[in-house]
Amino acid sequence: MPPVAASPVFRRHLELVRERYFSRNPDLWPVFRDPSLARVIELRGQHVTPAERLCSYPGGTDLLGALRAERQMPEEGIVPGSPHERLVFAAALSKAWEDPASVENVITASCDPAIHGAMLGILANPNLVYREYCEMADELEKTVIRQIANLVGYDPEDATGIFTQGGTFCNLYGYLFGIRKTMPESLQLGLEYGQDYRMINSQGGHYSNTTNLSLLGVNLAKKTIRIQLTEANDIDLVDLESQLTACFRLGCVVPTIMLTMGTTDTFGVDRVKPVHDLSLRLCERFGVTTPPHIHVDAAVGWPLIFFLDYDFAANPLEIDEITLEGLLRTVERFRELRYADSFTVDFQKWGYVPYTSSLVMVKHRDSMKALEHDPENFSYFEKDIQGQTHLQSTIECSRGAAGLFGAYSAMQYLGKSGYRILIANTLQNANYMRQRLAISPGAFVIAPENHGPSVAFRLYDPARVSDPAAEFERDKALSADPAYRRRVQQNNAYHREVFLRRGKRGLYTNWVEFAMHTDYDATDRWEPLPGEKAVFMNPYTDREHIDAFLARLHG
Template structure:
């Protein structure tokens, strides 16, 4: 009986693996599904994957406008109605593969296009082709960088990335190490967990976090400090905000020292000092060397480990490539202004060498796809020893690299390690230098243009990052003089409030023009953003008046297609928006 069943079952398949027509329905459907998987064998023609990838790229390309064109994909200006998502149901039957590919491409309708010459809202770069293709390759074979057995040579993408970035930092690549993880906030979480375990001991991994140790980070530090303290169980109330210098926005070393000496006298341990390298908008770079010296000067109470020094360098790390730049010979021919800014950035950033760990986002200043972040550690063995767990029953250590024994994640996609690695291999020192310095050249051009227009003023002219924050004043107003008044003179408070409203109205009008996808004054509108509190006014240093802050329009030009023409459009349309708003709000409007 069993013999018959066995032979009948085997008889449903032909020698080439196809099923016979007399096989039951499940085998027929399964055979159809099988066509939707990559072939296990090499084939030179009719590769369905190559065909579908080709179609999908074409479909995505069809969503791009012809030049010059709107800055979003497709032609549907409507805002997504996410409430209809609950109507989704699982299809009853197998669907056509091509139809799913078409529907997948349709989901990109309306999305901002990060590569467009008019796109400059935030620290969002388009991805370079080496990274895109390397990451796509992982989707074919699904390497899992949990361990060498599941990714084999693909593990080199993580290990070699770590070695290359360690050398950029100035660490010994033999003792340093790195792990790719889920974003700058993932790096921060890794940093805090490492810090907690170093300071409170490995026992804290069993007994939990029972000590109100402190995380010291500047007021301007990224809000993911909340995620990390919350999710590790340290608690958000254990963050101490260190004051920042009102001009540079960088952490005040004096205030840091004051806080650390106070904690020292009270026998309260510091879990970690976090230096931001640099901050998201102002690109302020905190004083890492001083933070290191203070950690040595004010040691934690007996029984606790040394306070950890973490650098949140997710938007700063690639400036380290200027370590190899000859600033005298200036081989890439940067303008004197930009060269000075680059030198200032590099000089400040090189102190990350003093950190215990550093977060590096490739999906920010590495021009790689989301998400792609490398958590770098100076002493990898120390981290491994602190964080190691016993192995699992179902995984064996078949190779010498098994990071799954100490990472937060179990499975980790190699999409991000391959993307990061391919980026480093492709761009090298010179490629990254040209992108970084090139963006500063474009940014400087915008700042010059703002200076030439009397009704606009750049409000962060001293920052050396990519962001230009600027205010547009009513027609006929001397923007520079008016801004100075609003910044320093409490008597100009009402004018400040009114002009803050003007910035918001201009930003909203530009947003509406960008999203309607139409020509305005003969041009497509740029996609920018704005800040509702770039800095407090000088008479509101303590922030007691939440309205006495500087609003500003923001240009964050991260892609390489942005040219002086993009900036000219931005300025023209910002002024045109201002003029329309003036007409709409004038007492005669609507009469």
């Protein structure tokens, strides 16, 4: 079956969004009239491949040498209005996420209104940690929180949240909520005081799920349970029930269950309601008075909440049938996000907002009280104003507002309609890639039922492997047999060599050491399988770029 074409109606919607919100047009967004910004935009708009960018920049090699040779700041400053060539050079040759070929990861170009909003936030320079230091910016933060709460199904009068420094910090808050609620003494006495505990996350979660625990002082080997994955790379609910039952039976506290809705490499989406229901059922069974805090790392997938009230039957955007069907299935899972106690929102990813712009959403504002430190620690803040923000509950002493202003601006200018068009376009591109790979010799799409923006795949030598699907199943069948080992290593080496030989052509993809896992053996042991991925969040990417990549698929 040939890949489905995007409808003319959808293309018109997309082109209008690109023209209004991604054109860097100074007539629409006067901020881009600044001479330095205009020059950087022009240079980056040439879309030169990464290997050729330095040589293509006028005097680029010399400028790099001069930059590396700098040791002293100048005695006298530069006259205002004079361009600084090295500054422009560094900006122009930073990673060009607006290049249509850039699909390496869950990162993308910022939209024009988000840049506009972020620059207003930078100009105002509020510190969100304290009402007196931010004044009206505090109201803007509360407004965004209410809007996200409404979108996901939280009570906007009870929900709260914090803009913070990236998704890792959001997930750190998720762990802290659970620790402080189930083990309140830990605030003063640490994690090793009192009852035994186990932190729970999945084997498919972001690496911050583990690094945050290390940061908190958790013994990773003895105090963490990593739940197995299904074939779709989401959390195995059967294994979760078994592990949670064992913990409660032994009187072991489980502070936090960390879920993921949109894994980085294959867009696995965990179910939330079954975990919520399981937790309550087992807590009642074993007399656990404080249930685990359920935090969802939705940093990648959260924008799908813009489709929660989309009319899938009428389909006014004329999203193609395959994408619409997959989107509907995935959105049904995102309806369950409202059962989470907190979740991570990364505007800086699929939200098209500049770094850093991350929000941890909290279902019940009372959760923040569990994090509160003694007011005596905040002696140089006015007591009457302290309670107006989450000053005593935040990790940071400084919370910049550029991400907040960028997020609010993007949401207001794009609206749900604009976001839906952008998201649907990226999903249609991803499905086009999957359809083309499915008929490409030697190619196997990993987790094809995950209709997110991430497309992970393995390549096999077509001269040696006639059935990639069968070969992939053999790779998955973990075995200690030396012949199995040699065969998997040969397959891995072939794909890796192709990836390196092809280079950055057509699309700039990424190599992933853990694209999929083998089957579990009798002792629950497993091993990662490497592969390649393309993440279609880029609003500038078209099918011609995918076709150019596939024409050189095997190098």
